Amino acid sequence: MQNLLITTSFAPDAVIIGNGDFPTAEIPLAAISNARYICCCDGAAASYISRGFVPDAIVGDGDSLDEVFKEKYRDILHIIDEQDDNDQTKATRHCLSMGFRSIAYVGATGKREDHTLGNISLIERYRNEMGIDAVMLTDHGYFVAAEGDAEFETFAGQQVSIFNFSCSRIESSGLKWNSYAYGSWWQGTLNEATDNSVKFCADGRYLVFRTYKGKI
Amino acid sequence: MQNLLITTSFAPDAVIIGNGDFPTAEIPLAAISNARYICCCDGAAASYISRGFVPDAIVGDGDSLDEVFKEKYRDILHIIDEQDDNDQTKATRHCLSMGFRSIAYVGATGKREDHTLGNISLIERYRNEMGIDAVMLTDHGYFVAAEGDAEFETFAGQQVSIFNFSCSRIESSGLKWNSYAYGSWWQGTLNEATDNSVKFCADGRYLVFRTYKGKI
Numbered sequence: 028m029q030n031l032l033i034t035t036s037f038a039p040d041a042v043i044i045g046n047g048d049f050p051t052a053e054i055p056l057a058a059i060s061n062a063r064y065i066c067c068c069d070g071a072a073a074s075y076i077s078r079g080f081v082p083d084a085i086v087g088d089g090d091s092l093d094e095v096f097k098e099k100y101r102d103i104l105h106i107i108d109e110q111d112d113n114d115q116t117k118a119t120r121h122c123l124s125m126g127f128r129s130i131a132y133v134g135a136t137g138k139r140e141d142h143t144l145g146n147i148s149l150i151e152r153y154r155n156e157m158g159i160d161a162v163m164l165t166d167h168g169y170f171v172a173a174e175g176d177a178e179f180e181t182f183a184g185q186q187v188s189i190f191n192f193s194c195s196r197i198e199s200s201g202l203k204w205n206s207y208a209y210g211s212w213w214q215g216t217l218n219e220a221t222d223n224s225v226k227f228c229a230d231g232r233y234l235v236f237r238t239y240k241g242k243i
Numbered sequence: 244m245q246n247l248l249i250t251t252s253f254a255p256d257a258v259i260i261g262n263g264d265f266p267t268a269e270i271p272l273a274a275i276s277n278a279r280y281i282c283c284c285d286g287a288a289a290s291y292i293s294r295g296f297v298p299d300a301i302v303g304d305g306d307s308l309d310e311v312f313k314e315k316y317r318d319i320l321h322i323i324d325e326q327d328d329n330d331q332t333k334a335t336r337h338c339l340s341m342g343f344r345s346i347a348y349v350g351a352t353g354k355r356e357d358h359t360l361g362n363i364s365l366i367e368r369y370r371n372e373m374g375i376d377a378v379m380l381t382d383h384g385y386f387v388a389a390e391g392d393a394e395f396e397t398f399a400g401q402q403v404s405i406f407n408f409s410c411s412r413i414e415s416s417g418l419k420w421n422s423y424a425y426g427s428w429w430q431g432t433l434n435e436a437t438d439n440s441v442k443f444c445a446d447g448r449y450l451v452f453r454t455y456k457g458k459i
Contacts, residue, residue: 041249043244055408113433136356139383140363141432141452143356148428188357192427211408212364216357217329 032180033162033169033239037061041129044120045146046070048137050168054239057131062131066122068114071134078205086121087114110168115146119153133161151192151232164211168238177227181220184241189215193230201225248376248396249385249455255276256343259334260285260298261362264353268382270455271349278347282338283329287350290314302337303330331362333367367408367448393443393451398435400457403419403455405431410447419439 055203069087089106134148151172153159199206254277285303305322351362367388369375415422
């Protein structure tokens with residue numbers, strides 16, 4: 028239930044480490060420590076291994092890996108050559124094939140901004156097309172996809188942003204400024220929880236971002 | 244004409260330095276050097292000044308500035324207290340009031356991802372509501388807002404992503420994969436220019452991201 032507050036005790040079934048910047052914040056690093064299964068997108072594998080760990084799986088097109096690395100890690104390496112999906116989606120399919128449905132995404136942001144946008148929006152696809160309980164943890168907060176009515180655990184002063192994908196109605200309680208069916212991304216940003224829960228009544232799909240800390 | 248390729252000789256009227264990560268790439272740094280007017284959002288002023296420069300203006304709510312700083316820079320400090328707009332928009336209104344219409348945004352990404360998303364989408368607002376020739380330069384590439392038919396200068400191998408805001412039709416020539424009216428952000432990413440121009444025939448608003456370099 029990624030609608031709960033996420034803390035350092037968050038223990039997803041699997042963590043997928045993406046090709047963006049390796050996380051530095053306490054909560055995504057704790058999620059890596061707590062997870063049963065670690066799957067690296069191939070561009071992230073070297074970063075993770077350099078920290079003294081070995082992932083359970085490395086998934087991607089293999090383009091960024093040299094032959095020595097491929098040979099050394101061949102038992103956990105899953106090279107998937109198709110062009111329709113990015114490495115994050117390939118890693119997701121792999122985790123799903125292993126039976127994992129609660130998946131946290133870390134290291135998915137922080138390099139090319141178009142990749143960041145793509146990766147963020149994909150968690151909505153994983154939720155709706157694949158039935159995954161997906162959360163993306165950045166160094167600042169976390170994105171969760173929602174559809175229709177939904178309730179999110181919050182704390183007073185928590186910064187909250189909402190990105191509307193397909194709603195013509197998004198009503199809320201528990202926010203400093205009532206939400207609406209935002210027509211632009213910026214309109215749903217810079218909101219704030221007033222208490223320990225935010226409820227939405229909505230008729231479509233949207234994405235909710237909550238920060239780890241209050242306004243800083 | 245921010246639809247042209249942007250290089251180190253790009254000289255906008257004004258550069259707005261945002262509250263995200265200070266730029267490190269050559270092209271946004273060159274834009275700062277080349278611009279006639281430098282306006283810092285208040286959270287960015289200390290970073291810019293620490294590099295040995297003084298901006299023409301510092302704009303924001305002043306929350307992040309101490310009294311000594313405010314006194315020292317009072318001649319260029321514009322504290323705007325209203326809550327409806329973020330610092331980037333306040334800085335934009337300031338530059339517009341100074342008569343500048345070709346504005347480059349740097350340092351607008353790289354911290355909280357909801358701020359990044361909001362800031363990126365705002366360049367479309369500045370274009371459509373304020374008539375600004377806006378471009379957002381990150382460390383990896385640049386975002387330009389467009390509406391209807393538009394042509395963008397490119398180079399073969401340039402990575403191109405398109406984010407659809409309100410189109411029910413986006414046809415293209417000059418891309419490796421033909422564009423369409425994408426329903427999700429990720430669908431318009433990871434495309435590539437095949438030659439020196441990409442043309443769109445579209446019936447609404449969208450955002451185009453081009454990288455400085457080819458695929459890396």
